Amino acid sequence: MSAIRFEIVKKSGASQARAGVIHTAHGAFSTPAFSTVGTKGTVKGILPDDLRELGVEVALSNTYHLFLQPGEDVIKTMGGLHEFMRWQGPLITDSGGFQVFSLGVAYNQDMSKFVARGEAAGAAPAVYYEDVAGVHGKLAIVDDEGVTFTSHIDGSLHRFTPERSIEIQHKLGADIFFAFDDFVSPVAPEEEQIKSMKRTHAWARRSLDAHSRNLQAMKQQAIFGIIQGGRYPHLRRESAAEIGAMPFDGFGIGGSFSKEDLGEALQAAIEPLPADKPRHLLGIGEPEDLFEGVANGIDMFDCVLPTRLGRTGTIYTLAGKIDLRKDIYKTDTRETLGYSYAYLHHLFRAHEMLGPIIASMHNVRFIVGLVADIRQSILDDRFDDFRADFLSTYKT
């Protein structure tokens, strides 16, 4: 039994690309799907009604952030996250595993889930998180049972275990949520990656167990397991085989990648997975990466980039990204959403909040629209052509 139903409508002949529909307790969304990220229960700067008009069908929030503020009990009391944030469509929550990374090993390390071009795995700094937690001002310490962390908001001490993460996610009530996972630096050596991956596997089992003990939640909420394995294809394969054999409703591909081996990592991570369940590539969202993901069989994406870039003045165009704050857009007559680039340029220069709002809306529409076009191209059996066409003019 699963709280969602995944219907595959079309499979591409030439690649692993596929188009489908996922039915949830709060309606359906088409796949490939791009989920906008609303970490704290809001897609920054955009009203739910506007999201819908921009083509958004599904949104993703975060367990860690909502646990800290306002707290899962407040949200449960207010009728659940859908009702609280007034988004009545399909909703996903991330488990907080990523925050273990970003507030733990990656804290103050100028590190993201993507490693710089050419940076080799294994070329890691000489210290790892168990050893340096606290010493280097990390906010999270990981052990096999769970993670102890201090709030980045007020410094208060908390602890997450897989069971606790699931309990919180039950209270939030998203249609789809993720198992609690762990991952390490993209440049950590293999033994660290293995250790972290095994921990993720154990936590996946515990997440599933915790979910299966709540029959009410089982009926309404689906749980996705997360595949780790870093940048080693054989670990990706191993992780996918392990997680893929567990009775999850779908799967997330987590962890870190580099631009060059994204395709290879995805191939290894997806091949062992059951074909009839959806796959979500966590946190990935540049146009070229979306194509790469879909080509390898990804059904769902989420990414902060449309809103983060929009908020800071950069918008997507068919020719590539442009920074509207630059002087050259001062009198640019091109328009988006009915507003000229010149006006947006002015709003950003003047630090008016409408600039980030409109630019975020533009980017969300661009990326969600792109994924919708990708879906159509799969239905029309011309995904590869569409990909080539798009990337021939889009400057990365």
Next chain:
RNA sequence: GCGUCGGUGGUAGAGUGGUCAAUUACACCAGACUGUAAAUUUGGCGCCUUCGGGCUUCGUUGGUUCGAAUCCAACCCGGCGCA
């Protein structure tokens, strides 16, 4: 005319004898951003540079001093007060 306060890099505004090419903010220029510690953030911002340094700057001119954005004098410009 007399008195008084003041003239610093795009702007505001620190600095009041060496650690000053000159704090800081804003502006400007270039960059970053991939399960959001993010309406964030990094670098540059006199000229030249083999990146060691070199050269010219703090109204103007001259002076004191080993050394001046900082002290003195005259002049120019501005605010205010008195005539």
